[in-house]
Amino acid sequence: MAEHPLTVSELTQTVRQTLEQFPPLWVVGELSNFTQASSGHRYFTLVDEESQLKCVMWRSRQLSGFSPEPGMEVLAQGTLTVYDRRGEYQFNVSQLFQSGVGQQQLAFEALKQRLIEEGLFDEEVKRPLPEFPQIIGVVTSRTGAAIRDILNVLRRRAPWVRVVLRPALVQGLEAPEDIVQGIEALNAWGKADVLIVGRGGGSAEDLAAFNAEVVVRAVRDSAVPVISAVGHEVDYSLSDLAADCRAPTPSAAAELAVPDADDLRELVGRLTLRARDSIYRLLEENESTLAHYSDSYSLRHVEDLVFQHDQHVDELQKDLFVHFRRAFDGKLEAYRRLSGQLGSLSPLSVLERGFSVTQRLDDGRLVQDAGTLNPGDRVRVRFAKGEAICQVEGVQEESLLT
Amino acid sequence: MAKDKDLNFEGALQQLESAVDRLEEGSLPLSEALDLFEAGLKASNMCRTHLEQARQRVEVLVAESGGTFELTDLDAENESES
Numbered sequence: 001m002a003e004h005p006l007t008v009s010e011l012t013q014t015v016r017q018t019l020e021q022f023p024p025l026w027v028v029g030e031l032s033n034f035t036q037a038s039s040g041h042r043y044f045t046l047v048d049e050e051s052q053l054k055c056v057m058w059r060s061r062q063l064s065g066f067s068p069e070p071g072m073e074v075l076a077q078g079t080l081t082v083y084d085r086r087g088e089y090q091f092n093v094s095q096l097f098q099s100g101v102g103q104q105q106l107a108f109e110a111l112k113q114r115l116i117e118e119g120l121f122d123e124e125v126k127r128p129l130p131e132f133p134q135i136i137g138v139v140t141s142r143t144g145a146a147i148r149d150i151l152n153v154l155r156r157r158a159p160w161v162r163v164v165l166r167p168a169l170v171q172g173l174e175a176p177e178d179i180v181q182g183i184e185a186l187n188a189w190g191k192a193d194v195l196i197v198g199r200g201g202g203s204a205e206d207l208a209a210f211n212a213e214v215v216v217r218a219v220r221d222s223a224v225p226v227i228s229a230v231g232h233e234v235d236y237s238l239s240d241l242a243a244d245c246r247a248p249t250p251s252a253a254a255e256l257a258v259p260d261a262d263d264l265r266e267l268v269g270r271l272t273l274r275a276r277d278s279i280y281r282l283l284e285e286n287e288s289t290l291a292h293y294s295d296s297y298s299l300r301h302v303e304d305l306v307f308q309h310d311q312h313v314d315e316l317q318k319d320l321f322v323h324f325r326r327a328f329d330g331k332l333e334a335y336r337r338l339s340g341q342l343g344s345l346s347p348l349s350v351l352e353r354g355f356s357v358t359q360r361l362d363d364g365r366l367v368q369d370a371g372t373l374n375p376g377d378r379v380r381v382r383f384a385k386g387e388a389i390c391q392v393e394g395v396q397e398e399s400l401l402t
Numbered sequence: 403m404a405k406d407k408d409l410n411f412e413g414a415l416q417q418l419e420s421a422v423d424r425l426e427e428g429s430l431p432l433s434e435a436l437d438l439f440e441a442g443l444k445a446s447n448m449c450r451t452h453l454e455q456a457r458q459r460v461e462v463l464v465a466e467s468g469g470t471f472e473l474t475d476l477d478a479e480n481e482s483e484s
């Protein structure tokens with residue numbers, strides 16, 4: 001019947017040649033039956049729900065920094081071939097990595113999805129932070145960098161704030177339960193105006209406690225608003241998503257928690273000066289009435305009040321000057337550093353070459369098109385040094401230079 | 403220790419703000435305006451005093467059995483550590 005039957009070897013040879021024409025491939029799967037023979041070669045199987053792939057990794061190939069364990073999700077690179085003696089095709093692995101998209105990641109995504117559907121992360125359930133907290137509760141490690149960073153920022157911005165730390169382990173198996181107890185204890189104590197819950201930066205595994213469902217729920221269930229500060233700029237932990245407010249680092253959390261003392265001093269100073277201006281205006285308006293009572297007790301009282309107030313304002317202005325000076329010096333230093341780095345990119349260096357910047361005086365918008373100006377408009381022109389307030393006399397929409 | 407609470411910055415600031423708002427409306431009789439001004443100054447002083455309270459207090463919350471809490475100062479421990 002068959003005119004040219006192939007031998008088993010011939011067929012196997014043909015199949016092998018066909019398979020070996022595949023270019024090198026990447027395959028992802030779960031590791032099973034991993035054995036390292038006494039020869040040093042490794043044999044294992046990659047599996048998923050439906051299929052298996054026999055693999056071999058020769059002794060000469062290096063394992064990249066992990067010890068293979070059953071069930072581990074791995075990524076293998078290699079080529080297809082046939083093991084002639086058994087007539088089985090197999091994957092000849094050149095590189096093997098622990099895969100990032102493992103079971104943990106899937107579990108994380110599933111939990112996240114479930115909590116999203118439950119509404120735990122909804123914007124509507126987030127509460128505003130208190131504007132002027134007196135007591136800040138902190139749940140973090142007693143010895144970590146986080147509490148030191150938080151205290152540093154608070155000491156600078158709002159030294160009057162009381163800080164109450166509830167120490168908690170922030171990594172390891174007991175961490176989630178410890179963090180939950182910390183949040184619950186501060187709630188039971190009941191005097192904190194806002195909580196900061198978090199830790200300094202770490203690897204994804206170090207931050208795992210803040211993805212634990214119990215922690216996420218405790219953050220959401222807290223009666224006191226929570227600022228989450230899990231030190232990781234890129235990824236959000238689930239606690240971050242559940243918190244009323246999220247900060248990228250513990251320092252940033254402390255900054256969000258309190259207003260800045262210098263800003264408040266400035267605000268109080270400004271309000272006080274406005275009060276003075278109003279009362280002076282009123283006194284001027286009432287000058288004739290006042291003259292009538294010139295010797296009366298109430299006028300002397302007013303005078304006294306105003307003089308004392310002047311003294312107070314003088315002090316305020318001195319304070320303000322000191323604070324502005326301090327803020328300004330800081331900014332100047334930062335500016336010098338930055339401008340050193342930026343070099344010719346700095347807008348100032350453009351100004352120094354003789355260009356200037358023009359802003360509308362009424363709303364501060366930059367003027368980039370003469371057509372937006374009308375004769376009579378007032379503009380502010382900034383030079384490398386100083387500025388001038390100018391009135392537009394005429395407008396020419398086409399530049400003479402172009 | 404707990405006297406910090408007497409000086410409520412938020413309340414004092416609100417008082418100052420409302421005094422300024424009413425003074426700037428400008429339609430008040432002189433005597434009333436002066437009273438407001440005086441109240442505003444007091445509030446302003448309270449704000450300033452509050453802002454100058456410079457000492458940071460750091461405590462550790464310790465849970466006792468039976469749902470009561472105790473606070474201990476962190477400062478001493480911190481200093482011995484560093």
